């Protein structure tokens with residue numbers, strides 16, 4: 001059976017299930033669940049995949065994680081992983097559209113499975129992986145640490161956006177907590193007895209702002225003062241700031257961390273406070289888009305009539321999918337859902353639940369499935385993909 005016939009079968013499978021797939025993402029959209037608490041989404045997704053004929057492992061590694069597999073266990077054939085996210089944001093629900101990421105993941109899985117069932121020869125294996133808590137919790141880091149990607153050859157995911165883009169810039173990220181300790185005293189009566197931790201916090205904020213002029217174009221640092229004292233007549237003895245730091249690579253992020261650490265420390269020296277700096281342990285790595293997988297994806301996208309953005313868009317933030325692309329070759333293209341709203345806005349939340357998004361979501365699933373079928377059909381591609389991955393991560 002030729003590749004084009006398999007691609008048509010995959011595409012038809014998405015069409016055949018379009019109503020159920022829509023219901024699936026609607027069920028997730030209408031019950032927004034936060035980091036590690038995506039119980040309802042976990043339930044509907046695993047039920048759907050099991051019914052569709054996948055071997056499903058519920059509560060996989062994490063309470064709301066899952067793994068659904070289908071196909072040949074022959075390790076000489078590729079095992080391709082399609083990733084679902086399904087966590088929401090506090091207060092604004094599915095304003096990052098992760099309900100649609102889940103729909104794309106499941107639809108891609110169904111399409112590949114249909115082609116596998118039709119093929120007279122074994123093609124490989126597909127793994128639909130449910131990864132909780134992308135919004136800050138880093139669920140994929142737990143899966144990486146549990147060696148889940150050890151038997152996976154390629155991982156892919158697709159994220160909704162206001163435009164179509166094949167290789168988005170997604171930055172390495174780390175959070176940071178800065179605590180200043182001083183000494184309380186009556187601010188009018190005995191100011192000379194006090195050591196002002198709020199002055200330290202303000203200087204810290206100013207130091208970072210001064211340094212910002214010298215940042216490279218893709219460095220980002222943004223902070224807030226989370227504790228700033230309690231009463232004007234008490235010199236604050238404890239203040240706290242929280243920062244997010246981002247840069248295009250883990251190595252550049254280390255340089256940035258080093259520079260801003262000096263901003264934190266000098267504010268303590270100037271005011272006589274002590275400082276405690278804690279960088280988060282669950283940082284996200286930058287996304288490495290594998291060029292060969294991207295090229296295959298781009299060809300299929302063009303055939304499907306998708307016009308990919310060629311301008312280098314502003315960075316769209318950071319994701320734990322970045323960490324995945326440091327352990328296996330992968331891609332995370334962005335897909336337009338029919339509107340112009342930016343992610344993490346109330347308008348995007350509305351778009352992610354609208355029927356307009358469905359055509360775009362299912363079209364993206366078709367493109368991912370075609371990309372996988374191309375890789376199944378030409379084993380030499382996988383060899384090249386892996387060679388590039390080794391070069392990228394050396």
Ligand SMILES: [Zn+2]
Pocket residue numbers: 096135343344
């Ligand atoms: Zn988000």
Ligand SMILES: [Zn+2]
Pocket residue numbers: 096097098134159
């Ligand atoms: Zn997101």
